[in-house]
Amino acid sequence: MEHGLLISIIYAFISLSVATIWGLLLGGIMMKVVARAHGRFGPPFWQPIIDIIKNNARRTSISHGIMYFLGPVFRIAGGMGTFLFIPFIYGSMVFGNFSFAGDLFLVMYFIFFGQLGMALGAGESGHPYSAIGVARGLSQMTAFELPFALSIISIVIQYGTLNITSIVAAQQGGILHWTLFTNPLATIAALIALQGMNMHNPFSIVIAPQEIPIGPPTEYHSNFLGLLQTNRGLFNIAKLALFMNLYFGGATNLFSMLIKTFGIYMITVIVGASFPRFRTEQSIRFFLGVPTVIGILAVLVTGYF
């Protein structure tokens, strides 16, 4: 890192802001897209931002305890951290983030940071639905992490490095250099896993709104919820950026980043709009089935042949 601490903090702030706003807008756009598909107008695409302001504008809030209070902090810190460890735009100083601190595995494991904190916070609320939701979420998480991990391993074998920047660098020079084409099996496995990560249909049992009123955050409200919603945008972008970097050649400028993340997110939306919901054990079995086999094949193909 050639520049000073303050500069990098400023850069990180810019990077974070762009990502968050884009993430929220992306969510809004998707809502709009779905609404259009339904034949509705749908909410304005900046609706998520209004919601966040509204939630932070709430006059009262209650706290069930320290861990409950800190849960959203963990959550968004996890999102921010995850994002900051991923180089957002290849070759960009501003959007390079803090990827010097660790490699791919750091990112993969930092994802858990926020989830763990959130789960703890939700747990302290004392609401059984939170706990049920967390139990479901964690179970499903273990299942989709397996194909994802296999896919990552396959990529690491393929590129011989854990350094995300190097992986992106290796994909430069044409669309056919993308992992999507050089290692389609790994990409497929990871993309299926992504559906689980995004918790859209058919893997949305975790937040089943009527059965266990949106699961883990059922007791969260006001500015806690505001933080969580902010994180949803940011974290979404972090995941998309990771996938973009790993499978879709990364982004060399802001515009290609917008396009690619939009595209990747579109997949989730299409899948989510087309399928009904899995029960928890069904989704676990699903992820441990075909996607895992694809992941193993990917590892075998790259590693042993």
Add this chain to the structure above:
Amino acid sequence: MENKDKMKLANDGLPEHEKPLFCDARPQTYKPLGKYVEKFLNWARANSLWILGYGTGCGAIELRPLMTARFDMFRWGLAPRPTPRQAGVFVIGGYMSVKTLKRVIRSYEQMQGPKFVIALGSCTINGGMYWDSYNTINRLDHYLPVDIYITGCMPRPEALIAGFNKLKAMIKAQQTDGQNEYARNFDWYKANQKKIVKDWNMPDYNW
């Protein structure tokens, strides 16, 4: 601040051993922030109305079509929310029996302010066709501060949309403040409520 003990609620409905399980703080009134800030915030509040849809009566049937492509309530920033904690608008869907009133009070108190109540149909205004029933209440605003009444038996979804839009306008104009009203007249509301609900096994204010 007055005497601390007067700030506490008695929670007489609870057995002694359960009292520590519930918060005994009184609801408080809140002052708006600076003028422009509050205006901006009210704009956001008005454009993001999260509904707690409690299907207490037949009115709930009329709430559903709002979500369909035909009425599409989302375009006004309305969205259903499954938990009172996150919702800002309580839509009372019709007549209130004694049994549901208790739940409605509890849910209302669990919502975070600023919070609004929209009451649907004649039943909430004067009891409607159930006005002499042994089991329903006649005037909802004796028990909760109601911001908007929508008349009809039942009101059509269009009426609801009109009601919501009225509510939005009132919020933006800072004309409605049910939360503070409830806090100010808390003892009166509570006395009315307890008159109706005999088995009051909840704390006096459900945080």
Add this chain to the structure above:
Amino acid sequence: MVNPIYIFVIALFSAFLLPVIDKLGRKVTLGVFYLSLTAIFAVTLLWFRAFGEGALIENIFTAGSLPPFSINLRMGTIEAFIMLFVNFGALLGAIYLYGKLLENKVYALMLFLTLIMGVNGLIMTRDIFNIFVFLEITSISLYALIGIKQDARSLGAGFKYIIAGGLASAFLLLGIIYVYRITGNLNLDLIISENPLLLSKGGLIALFLVVVAFLIELKPWPANGWALDVYEAAEPGISAMVASLVAAGMVFVFYKFIPLLPHSWHGMLILFGMLTFVFSNLTGLKQKNARRLLGYSSIAQMGLLMAVLLLVRRFNDAMDIRYALSDIAAALFVNHFLAKAGLFWLSGIINKEKARDWSFNKQPVLVLLFAVFIFALVGLPPFPGFWAKWTLITKLAQYNMIGWIVPIIIGSLLEAAYLLRWFGATIKREQTEQVIIPRYKILPPLLAAIVLVIIFPSFAPYMTGMKTMFFFPLLAAAVLWLLDVMPERMRGMVMILILAAFGWYIYPLAKGIVLIFEFMFIAGGIVISLASLNSARPKQGYWEFLVMLIMSLALIPLAKSSMEFFLAWEFMTVSSWLLILRGKNGEKPALTYIMFSLGAALLILTAFALSFAETGELGLVLLSNLNIYAIPVYILLALGFLVKAAAMGVHIWLPGAYSEAEDEVTPIFAGMMSKISLWGFILLFGYMGNKVLGIFELPVLLGWIGVFTAFFGALMAVFQEDIKYLLAYSSMSQLGYMILSVSLLSHLGWTTALYMSVTHLFFKGMLFLAVAGIVSRIGTTKMYEMGGLIKKMPASFISVLIAIIAVSGVPPLSGFGGKWLLYTALIEKGWYLQAGLSFFAGAIAFLYLFRLIHTIFLGQLKARFREVKEASLWYIVPQFIFVGAIMAISMFPNLILKPIMAAVETQFPSHVNWDGYTVITALGYWNGNAVMMITMGVFMVPLIWLLVRVNMVQKVEQFNIVYAAERPDRPETTHFAYNFFAHYQKAIGFLVKEQITNFWNSVSEWFHSLSATFRHIYTGNGQTYALHIIIYIVVLYSLLGVK
């Protein structure tokens, strides 16, 4: 020197005159009686001392003519040795029987004296017909003495005994007369020198008859039902005589005849001895009667001794009387002699028929005696049986008789199974009535136990080159035991001081990887032990075994020879077993634990024996020179360590052992003791490296075992309801990672393993200590009974929180370092699928970790825990020491990574670069410090935002939740905790159906039903027993192939 004839003279003279002396009063008679026994013992003692000073074997002639024309006796080293114990035992036995002797007619005294004389005669005489006479004197005295207890049972048993004994002596007489007919004389030495004469068909049959008669006297399986009946029904004082004295005489006679036996017979006789050893122990499994159980054990030991007597003839080692016990057979003999007699005596004191009725845990003397005898019989150090087994197995391997190791191991395990089960059950059973101990009855077992302990220096030859410090664990335990009078906390402090001193003492001896292990054991031991100071309640045997465990753990990495290693290993096994046994419901888990541990120990022992066989030395370094036995040694050691690591398939001992041990001990088991298997693997791989068996590279196989252990351990942890079980399975899973990474045989792999093991010590220590603290307050280990404790026990919560973040490997805490190193190392090595599976296992870890923290601390507080206070400081302080350690190494991973990498570099070349705080490998990089900083940074921003608006936050109570517009009923119905991952169970729970537990249970069941089947040959009918003897003779005859 006193002529040994005087032994006969004394015995006979007083025996003959006792009826007359008795007229003067029973006290006088008894005086003469004990005086005679003492005199006899004194004579043998003199002889034994003389041989110790180098006296020569002496032949004693009678009747003024030389053998073979007259009967002669021989007093040699072996004779003196055996007689020393026989006459010592006789004296003790007589003391034990004091009460009976006082109340019975004078005949009992006479019979006792003639019995002793008979045994002495059997040992000394060199004339085969004279042997017959002495045998009859012994037997007839015994027959009569069995009648000391006059009830139908003991009479029936005695009658069966007479029938069997009569048959045996009939065959003996026939044999003797034919031996005489063929060789023309009766002198054993002459017959031996004219052995060829006996090699004719008739001669062999005559010899066979003689031998088979003594075999029957040795009670071979299955022709031994009568002996069992005697052991069971006779007065225990007499049973003790039968099991020790008489057996000693018979064994020695058999020993005398060995030179006569044709070589072709040896194998078959050894086999029959081994069969007796294995099958008697097998049959013992099902036995419920205490004395009959001892009977089975005696018979088994006799079988082993017989086999060993034949086996050791091939070792051609000269016996040195000064270290008489350096002879395997002698050590086995002494061990059995004292322990078995002691147990029979004990059984007489306790006087309960059923083994399960024994209970005396409030009488420390009895406990101590029982422990000494049982441990001696099982062959635990420092008792003679341990040394005997060690030498026997090493020698067997050395002389290329590996096959015989198998029955020895199986038999030993079976014997250990029922003896230790008995021990555990007895110690754990609450004593309801005082056992009355007559002073004269407790003296003999006490003396026997003392002798068992103090003959320890006799094993000096085994210990040549061994460092004294390997006995420090025992010493420390003894010191703490002697300090029993001190207040309990003081004793704990002393123990910690001892540990610290010991650490200071061994610090110069350790470097590199060893130092890391020593650090874990000593420092970890001290910190964790602090928690045990929480209560001032007296804890008998707690500190003793704790210090023994920790010190032996610390000694294992320091071992230079396999002997040192194995000794420390056994100390560790025993002390940890006893600690588990101390737990409230520790009986069953302790048994499972000790069975697996002993099995592992025997595997390791066999491996060392093989290594010794090939290299001829005990040094562990020589493992690297192995060639012929390399693969078997490798596999055996690996298996042994896998059992200790509770790898998949052999893990079933672990959950019970961890969770039933006392709460303060479990962190030591999980954090420290489990690591010893890691040390084992480091030793194994360090010396032997990679080995290939067929197409399998063994480390790869081990790696797979490791990763499956990690996976299944985690999965099983997910489904536990008991917090300690959960943590136990979690430890198993973590050990799996360590096995996996150490099997990588690369710099990064070993670094990973060591890094993980250090951090694992920290966080498992925290978790188990936190759990201990919680359990100490709320008194349950079921997670669903807890909940909402965060407000009551914030400090414990913080420590658990830090620990689970560290365990799960979430950055920025130190656990991530382990994961990162692991995956990097795995991918670097090309173990991709393993990496995938271990990632999955790591993900599953989240499930149980969240469940752990959620169901204890979060959710709803139960009404009955509303007044619970934070755990005592004794628990909190060590936890926060670990918290500090974890935070330190999370912030500055170099603190620990650099030394580990440097240590590992002595084994493997390093490919790791450092850039400030960044570790850079060929694959990736990690800067723990930066991650920590960034995490703290991004954590602060939203936190500040929330704190700005903290004023509007209303703090609420636990029932202020949205509960579908209702109010929660009770915390119990609101706390979601039981069967937390039900859907997970539904989805992949089938993977952890209790198949392995079922497998081991069915192994146990199978052995038990086998035992039940075999013991049905003992129908209780004297005639059937006689038939057994005839069948045995015919079968043995045909198998020996007498031609």
Add this chain to the structure above:
Amino acid sequence: MIKRFFSLIFVVLLALVFLPLVTEIKPLSELGMTSAKYAEDGAAELGAANLVTSVVVTYRGLDTLGEVTVLFITTAGIGFMLRRKTILPEKKRRASEILKSGTSFLLPLIILFGVYIFVHGHLTPGGGFQGGVVIASAIVLLMLSDINMHPDHNILNWLESLSGAFYVIMGILGLILAGGFLDNRFLPLGEFGKIFSAGAIPVIYSLIGLKVGAELVGILNKLGREDK
């Protein structure tokens, strides 16, 4: 039944085991080395005309001591086993007149004969055991003829104890004064074939005779009693 069948089979098999002993071993034609030595030197060494006695009392004296011990412990054992209070059986047929008078006539003769046998043990066939048995038979005869007669327990005890003790003392004397334990030559060998010859052999045999007689009487006496 099945047990009987097995018994039959295995007894027959055992007989087959023994068969070579009968078929392979030819009848003795020469003395073995030990007995040849006895035949050559036994008489001269020990001065006893009866070679068997030399072997029994001296050469294999330890066996004999053992043998005496066996008898001794048998009486002790029987006494020990039957240690409950016993009485003589009540219903007992009175002895016939012939038995009574025969007894009173034969008794001294038999005792005399017994004494003769053990005193001449070193010269003629017989010896302590045989003599003792003969004496015992006389006592048995006495007991049969007179139901009220039973031998004095004390006398038997003393007899047994003292004769046994003296036997042991003889052995020690041999050890101290002559070549070894139970060596008979600490007394003069005397003239071959005469009654006072063969050193201590007649003494020992007399002691054995007394002891055996006393013990056998004791055994029979005890076995003949019944429960109270």
Add this chain to the structure above:
Amino acid sequence: MTIITILGFLLIIIGLWGMLTRKHLFRIILGFSIIDTGIHLVIVSLGYIKGRTAPIFDADLSPIDAINRIVDPIPSALVLTAIVIGLAVTALMLVYVIQMHRHKGSLEISDYEELKW
């Protein structure tokens, strides 16, 4: 091979058969006694040399040619011991039977089977 030896072995086998098959305690003891007697016969028969005389020196037999004229004296000595010991064991067995009968009132061996397994 002499007829006495064969007779001895025959007795042993017969005694054994009796011991193994008779249920009555006294008969078992009897069987044992028969075995004993058989063994004694075998012992004596093994010392016998055809046409020789007893090893007692008298007018007819002088020590000088004894070696060629006497039978083996040792078996005779041994059998003496064996007989006495046999007697002792038999006596003890009988006492046992008496006591057993006293305690249980039965003389069948199959009634003494409570100790087993």
